[in-house]
Amino acid sequence: DTGVSQDPRHKITKRGQNVTFRCDPISEHNRLYWYRQTLGQGPEFLTYFQNEAQLEKSRLLSDRFSAERPKGSFSTLEIQRTEQGDSAMYLCASSSKRRDSQFLPNTGELFFGEGSRLTVL
Amino acid sequence: TQLLEQSPQFLSIQEGENLTVYCNSSSVFSSLQWYRQEPGEGPVLLVTVVTGGEVKKLKRLTFQFGDARKDSSLHITAAQPGDTGLYLCAGGSWGKFQFGAGTQVVVTP
Numbered sequence: 001d002t003g004v005s006q007d008p009r010h011k012i013t014k015r016g017q018n019v020t021f022r023c024d025p026i027s028e029h030n031r032l033y034w035y036r037q038t039l040g041q042g043p044e045f046l047t048y049f050q051n052e053a054q055l056e057k058s059r060l061l062s063d064r065f066s067a068e069r070p071k072g073s074f075s076t077l078e079i080q081r082t083e084q085g086d087s088a089m090y091l092c093a094s095s096s097k098r099r100d101s102q103f104l105p106n107t108g109e110l111f112f113g114e115g116s117r118l119t120v121l
Numbered sequence: 122t123q124l125l126e127q128s129p130q131f132l133s134i135q136e137g138e139n140l141t142v143y144c145n146s147s148s149v150f151s152s153l154q155w156y157r158q159e160p161g162e163g164p165v166l167l168v169t170v171v172t173g174g175e176v177k178k179l180k181r182l183t184f185q186f187g188d189a190r191k192d193s194s195l196h197i198t199a200a201q202p203g204d205t206g207l208y209l210c211a212g213g214s215w216g217k218f219q220f221g222a223g224t225q226v227v228v229t230p
Binding site for chain 2: 004031033035040041042043044045048056091093095109110111112113114115
């Protein structure tokens with residue numbers, strides 16, 4: 001399977017604990033994105049990487065949230081001192097900067113993983 | 122705050138009926154994408170529209186981008202149970218998308 005994979009699929013934790021999610025993008029994709037989705041809402045953009053460089057992180061919800069992509073391959077999203085309001089689905093997506101015959105270069109098709117569902121008790 | 126408003130929020134129809142869902146914004150977008158999401162899964166891209174007035178067809182699905190590039194619609198002809206899902210529109214560029222809240226479509230046999 002060469003799709004985007006996320007781990008774990010489900011995480012239940014107690015308030016105040018730290019959690020880390022991992023995302024393995026499609027291997028040839030150089031861009032990786034993290035989104036958060038709460039019930040009844042569409043995905044909310046958090047941050048993205050081009051290779052190992054984090055090009056946008058101003059949308060991370062607070063300083064308790066951090067993301068890394070140290071070798072330009074897999075990425076991790078860490079939430080420190082979790083709060084009940086952090087309960088959500090955390091989605092990872094990847095895309096390629098390569099020009100696709102179907103898309104103009106400034107659009108990009110996002111390939112999403114199945115998400116990691118976080119429940120904070 | 123979602124900059125893209127989708128309507129209706131929920132739509133339940135019988136198999137064989139037609140439906141239209143809408144995506145509206147006060148902002149101009151260089152492109153709009155439509156995704157479908159099933160429970161427990163990530164969204165899957167259906168189409169990207171980039172030109173004002175553009176119409177794209179994908180089998181029984183017809184997508185239209187407004188002339189001013191502020192709105193879009195998705196029309197499904199002769200809906201089937203397999204069309205059930207959350208339909209999301211997204212605007213922006215290079216993956217930094219703003220998503221609407223989605224329209225939940227349920228097609229019953």
